[in-house]
Amino acid sequence: MQEEQLIEGLRARDRKTTEYLYEKYSRALFAVIARIVSDKDIAEEVFHDAFIKITKKIDSYEESKGRLYTWMANICRNSAIDKLRSKEISQSGKTNGIDDFVYGLESQSGTMEQVEAIGVKELINNLNEDQRFIIDHIYFKGYTHSEVSEEFDIPLGTVKSRVRAALQVLKKNLHRI
Amino acid sequence: MDIQSYIASGKLELFLLGELTEREREEVLALAKTYPEIQKELDELEEAMFYFDNLTGPEPSPQVKEKIFANLEADFKKEEPLKAAPVTPKETQVVPLSPWKKFAVAASLVALLASAAAIYFAGKYYDTDQKFTALLLDQQVMADNLNQVKLQYEETDSRLDRLVSGDFKRVEMKGTGFEMQKDAKVDVFWDQKAQEVFVAVNNLNSLDAESDYQLWAIGKDGPVGIGLVNPGEKFTLQQMQAVAEAGAFAITIEPKGGSKAPTLEKLVVLGEVA
Numbered sequence: 001m002q003e004e005q006l007i008e009g010l011r012a013r014d015r016k017t018t019e020y021l022y023e024k025y026s027r028a029l030f031a032v033i034a035r036i037v038s039d040k041d042i043a044e045e046v047f048h049d050a051f052i053k054i055t056k057k058i059d060s061y062e063e064s065k066g067r068l069y070t071w072m073a074n075i076c077r078n079s080a081i082d083k084l085r086s087k088e089i090s091q092s093g094k095t096n097g098i099d100d101f102v103y104g105l106e107s108q109s110g111t112m113e114q115v116e117a118i119g120v121k122e123l124i125n126n127l128n129e130d131q132r133f134i135i136d137h138i139y140f141k142g143y144t145h146s147e148v149s150e151e152f153d154i155p156l157g158t159v160k161s162r163v164r165a166a167l168q169v170l171k172k173n174l175h176r177i
Numbered sequence: 178m179d180i181q182s183y184i185a186s187g188k189l190e191l192f193l194l195g196e197l198t199e200r201e202r203e204e205v206l207a208l209a210k211t212y213p214e215i216q217k218e219l220d221e222l223e224e225a226m227f228y229f230d231n232l233t234g235p236e237p238s239p240q241v242k243e244k245i246f247a248n249l250e251a252d253f254k255k256e257e258p259l260k261a262a263p264v265t266p267k268e269t270q271v272v273p274l275s276p277w278k279k280f281a282v283a284a285s286l287v288a289l290l291a292s293a294a295a296i297y298f299a300g301k302y303y304d305t306d307q308k309f310t311a312l313l314l315d316q317q318v319m320a321d322n323l324n325q326v327k328l329q330y331e332e333t334d335s336r337l338d339r340l341v342s343g344d345f346k347r348v349e350m351k352g353t354g355f356e357m358q359k360d361a362k363v364d365v366f367w368d369q370k371a372q373e374v375f376v377a378v379n380n381l382n383s384l385d386a387e388s389d390y391q392l393w394a395i396g397k398d399g400p401v402g403i404g405l406v407n408p409g410e411k412f413t414l415q416q417m418q419a420v421a422e423a424g425a426f427a428i429t430i431e432p433k434g435g436s437k438a439p440t441l442e443k444l445v446v447l448g449e450v451a
Contacts, residue, residue, distance in 0.1 A: 012254060013252050013253050013254045014253070014254060015246075015253040015254075018246075018249065018253070019246075022242060022245070022246075026236070026237055026242070027230075027231055027234050027236050027237075028227055028230035028231040028234065029230070030234050030235075030236065030237040031230045031231070031232075031233045031234025031235075032230055032234075034234055034235065035233065035234075040235075043237075044237050044238060044241045047237050047241060048241055048244055048245055048248075051245050052245060052248055052249065055249060055252070056252075064206065065202070065206060066192070066193075066202075066206070067219075067220070067223050069223055069226075069227050070192075070193050070195075070223050070226075073193075073195075073226065073227075073230065074194075074195035077194070077195065078195065123229070123232075138194065144196050145191060145194075145196055146196075159187075160186060160187030160188070160190075160191065161185070161186070161187050162187075163187050163190045163191065163194075164185065164186070164187035164189075164190050167190050167222060167225065167226070170225055170229055171221065171222065171225035174225055174228050174229065
């Protein structure tokens with residue numbers, strides 16, 4: 001399904017289109033949340049609310065302001081960060097970053113998931129220390145780039161270029177897995 | 178404009194992460210429209226992010242899907258084919274504006290901007306206020322801690338004063354002679370004139386929840402229980418009840434709360450007054 005068709009169907013509140021959206025994107029969108037909120041139940045609760053928000057707010061989504069996935073991922077990421085900062089969730093609900101995450105993937109059962117987890121681990125292993133740090137904090141711990149800059153005393157420009165470098169490495173290596 | 182260095186600046190990545198201000202977003206969108214290289218880079222990055230996200234996650238459980246679709250049920254169009262949904266926007270009627278209406282429009286725009294600014298600053302204020310409240314709480318906790326420490330210090334200080342100014346005799350009680358705890362050692366400090374007694378635990382095993390250590394002053398009328406000894410508080414002075422006359426001090430293990438008369442089989446330490 002083309003993106004325009006998808007958006008049109010969502011705006012028409014079409015059930016099949018919504019199901020298609022769920023099949024195609026639920027895994028990725030849930031990953032965005034689960035990276036930041038490690039407690040599975042809480043992550044699913046955040047995902048539930050975020051997905052409903054996406055279907056309700058689709059009318060205010062503007063195609064000219066960016067692609068659909070980016071818009072949806074931002075809604076999910078922001079919901080997860082909001083949850084993390086709310087008082088409901090204790091420190092223990094927060095992930096400890098990349099290492100926990102990779103470890104968590106490895107300990108999961110199911111062959112398919114294991115194979116994929118190995119790929120992700122390799123992917124992350126391609127990053128150098130600085131890039132890993134950035135991905136860890138921005139992707140897995142829900143920091144914004146300005147928070148990373150402030151908290152770790154790294155100039156904003158450096159943070160930006162490291163985000164860029166890290167994503168370039170991920171982009172380059174994606175086709176190999 | 179140097180497109181490559183713009184792409185290299187990292188702005189596109191932040192755009193996708195949703196971390197740019199509205200003005201910066203507009204800038205990226207405008208440039209992407211003008212320069213196909215920028216649009217291409219954006220598309221590729223978005224795709225990379227999607228693949229990465231898609232690979233990294235476990236799937237949400239099927240119950241979540243059920244719950245979502247149950248919640249959305251009321252929103253779905255009833256069995257209406259997708260094509261039937263009209264997508265052509267309705268013609269909007271154009272009404273010419275008279276001049277005062279232009280002013281009204283301008284005025285409402287100004288009002289809108291002012292409200293937006295108000296909301297923005299209210300948000301800032303709220304943030305700062307929260308930080309401030311957190312700091313106040315921290316300070317309160319610190320003040321409480323300080324008070325506690327001060328209280329402890331004063332208590333210790335007054336005990337030390339009494340110990341130094343009084344006429345205290347030190348009576349060492351040892352466990353060597355008994356079967357219970359050979360290496361037990363507790364000191365009694367006794368001021369006979371002021372009738373004050375302190376104990377300082379040097380070595381005493383901890384007890385189960387049903388038992389207590391009880392200190393006895395043994396005088397002419399036999400042993401008198403003068404208080405319970407806490408084995409956990411080592412090397413601090415624990416004040417006991419007043420004693421005017423004693424030839425020896427001893428500690429036994431008694432049922433929780435202490436007994437009227439000592440259980441002699443459970444005698445732990447004994448020390449004679451020199």
